Ligand SMILES: Cc1ncc(C[n+]2csc(CCOP(=O)(O)OP(=O)(O)O)c2C)c(N)n1
Ligand code: SF4
Ligand code: SF4
Ligand code: SF4
């Protein structure tokens with residue numbers, strides 16, 4: 001299986017850092033009040049970030 | 064696979080008004096996944112709310128929606144269901160809306176066992192109006208109206224619903240996002256009054272006053288406190304103190320209100 005592709009919808013992200021804190025493989029980091037994908041290769045596609053983001057701002061594509 | 068929320072959202076409404084980290088957004092997404100799993104037809108589905116931050120939810124979704132008066136969502140929803148029993152009727156709202164000002168409507172909808180699904184977003188506070196204590200604010204905690212600590216005992220919404228007669232009652236938290244849709248979907252499929260209590264967070268008016276450094280800290284406490292029903296059954300009352308029992312807490316079959324009412328109409332017509 002190829003590495004999932006992460007999509008950040010920047011205009012929706014409110015910088016709560018929920019996705020960053022609960023990602024099991026530290027793929028994400030905060031860059032001020034915006035989330036940033038810093039280690040895309042470590043993503044295991046567990047969907048935890050997408051499920052918990054309150055703002056529809058992060059999507060995990062596994063196509 | 065990424066879930067396509069867009070097909071259920073009204074275009075151009077995002078970003079929503081909720082604060083960064085507010086749990087209501089997590090519940091909104093769970094509700095949409097549940098509706099999708101149950102394949103509800105948009106035109107045959109009504110989503111009703113009262114007033115509060117949680118009650119803003121219907122404004123974002125592409126169904127028949129009704130944003131009503133504070134505490135009156137269950138009453139309006141009862142009206143819709145009685146007039147159009149074939150419709151799927153869902154209610155969403157906060158702890159203040161549902162069991163403070165709306166407590167009366169809430170218990171009687173439970174008592175009647177009318178076929179609807181009530182998703183109650185319990186963030187332990189009146190978020191919208193600046194953090195006054197609600198019947199769900201934990202004893203001792205601080206709210207804008209209890210600066211020295213809340214002296215009141217709390218309402219356990221799920222137990223209240225069971226006591227009042229709801230025939231499906233379940234509980235989860237905003238940390239357990241993947242469980243939210245499963246429980247709401249079970250509630251939608253259940254015939255009768257289904258109450259799904261989701262504990263969530265208001266970092267802005269509750270977290271801040273109660274020494275949580277962030278919404279992440281608030282969600283971590285849900286992770287630590289949650290005990291699934293099956294495990295809870297083997298634990299003592301003392302062990303369950305300060306725990307949150309999650310999952311389906313109650314399920315029974317009892318005559319549904321609209322069907323009972325249709326029977327009355329039939330009897331009256333035959334006289
Ligand atoms: C009749 C009436 N009384 C009081 C209010 C003020 N008011 C608006 S929202 C609210 C509390 C909402 O709390 P809750 O239902 O828990 O929702 P939350 O904002 O926490 O999501 C109150 C008291 C009102 N709008 N109408
Ligand atoms: S899908 Fe899982 S591993 Fe990938 S970024 Fe999201 S939380 Fe991290
Ligand atoms: S959870 Fe969503 S809103 Fe919060 S930082 Fe991550 S992408 Fe942004
Ligand atoms: S005030 Fe509280 S409940 Fe209202 S949107 Fe902000 S965090 Fe959510």
Ligand SMILES: [Mg+2]
Nearest residue numbers: 157158188190
């Ligand atoms: Mg509330």
